[in-house]
Amino acid sequence: MDTLPEPSTPAGREALAALLGDPARALVALDFDGTLADIVPDPEQARAHPGAVPALAALAPHVASVAIVTGRPAGVAVRYGGFAGVAGLEHLVVLGHYGAERWDALTGTVHAPSPHPGIAAARAELPGVLDAHGAWRGTWVEEKGQAVAVHTRRATDPEAAFEALRAPLAELAAQHGLILEPGRLVLELRPPGVDKGVALEAYVREVGARCVVYAGDDLGDLPAYAAVEKLRSDGIPGLLLCSGTAIPELAEQADVLLPGPAEVTAFLARLAQRLAE
Numbered sequence: 604m605d606t607l608p609e610p611s612t613p614a615g616r617e618a619l620a621a622l623l624g625d626p627a628r629a630l631v632a633l634d635f636d637g638t639l640a641d642i643v644p645d646p647e648q649a650r651a652h653p654g655a656v657p658a659l660a661a662l663a664p665h666v667a668s669v670a671i672v673t674g675r676p677a678g679v680a681v682r683y684g685g686f687a688g689v690a691g692l693e694h695l696v697v698l699g700h701y702g703a704e705r706w707d708a709l710t711g712t713v714h715a716p717s718p719h720p721g722i723a724a725a726r727a728e729l730p731g732v733l734d735a736h737g738a739w740r741g742t743w744v745e746e747k748g749q750a751v752a753v754h755t756r757r758a759t760d761p762e763a764a765f766e767a768l769r770a771p772l773a774e775l776a777a778q779h780g781l782i783l784e785p786g787r788l789v790l791e792l793r794p795p796g797v798d799k800g801v802a803l804e805a806y807v808r809e810v811g812a813r814c815v816v817y818a819g820d821d822l823g824d825l826p827a828y829a830a831v832e833k834l835r836s837d838g839i840p841g842l843l844l845c846s847g848t849a850i851p852e853l854a855e856q857a858d859v860l861l862p863g864p865a866e867v868t869a870f871l872a873r874l875a876q877r878l879a880e
Contacts, residue, residue, distance in 0.1 A: 615858025702802025
């Protein structure tokens with residue numbers, strides 16, 4: 604059997620030891636896009652790595668909880684991940700829209716608040732903003748219910764389109780009481796006060812986890828990393844995994860660097876095998 608990679612930091616090594624020593628009190632939380640699913644030009648075509656669901660299903664019975672923490676709507680992440688009705692994942696939780704929505708495998712239902720009124724207002728103005736900045740061609744607007752996102756991956760010059768839109772979309776967000784969340788060639792307008800860190804810390808407290816693993820790949824995962832650091836200061840060991848190195852701020856903080864979703868999946872599978880011994 605392949606061995607688990609050695610964390611590069613003392614805090615990471617402490618967390619891995621805590622996880623292996625008492626897995627029944629550990630929470631494993633993971634981002635979706637870029638972590639369990641490869642980044643693709645069309646976000647609607649993203650799907651979990653073929654080995655992800657089997658690895659999670661093998662791991663889940665050994666730990667306190669497995670959670671997916673994503674910026675996508677919870678129901679979309681469930682569909683694209685293939686998480687519903689899987690033996691072993693009966694207690695999986697998907698925290699969508701950065702924790703604003705929640706899907707529980709046990710009930711198969713999504714609980715969500717009413718959308719922030721600023722989302723509809725900003726969505727109505729988006730075409731004019733994109734056109735005014737010459738970014739209509741090649742950009743793609745993703746309707747997310749609780750948020751709206753502009754992708755530049757299909758533009759002729761994706762990076763230039765991304766940078767050109769940052770300021771005007773930040774202004775549009777502010778006008779409607781929203782915040783702008785940048786990611787990998789995507790700019791998302793969403794309500795304030797909700798992020799992956801808030802969602803992760805609340806769920807750790809809910810399940811009473813005494814150890815937490817978090818895996819992410821993008822700027823939206825930085826608040827979750829910060830939450831793990833805070834939990835460490837409260838005496839709860841935390842292991843930080845980074846999928847890829849596209850975001851240096853994330854990679855530099857990680858305890859374990861993994862090249863991408865295939866390797867994250869392999870890590871989860873190895874962990875499940877280790878805990879089953």
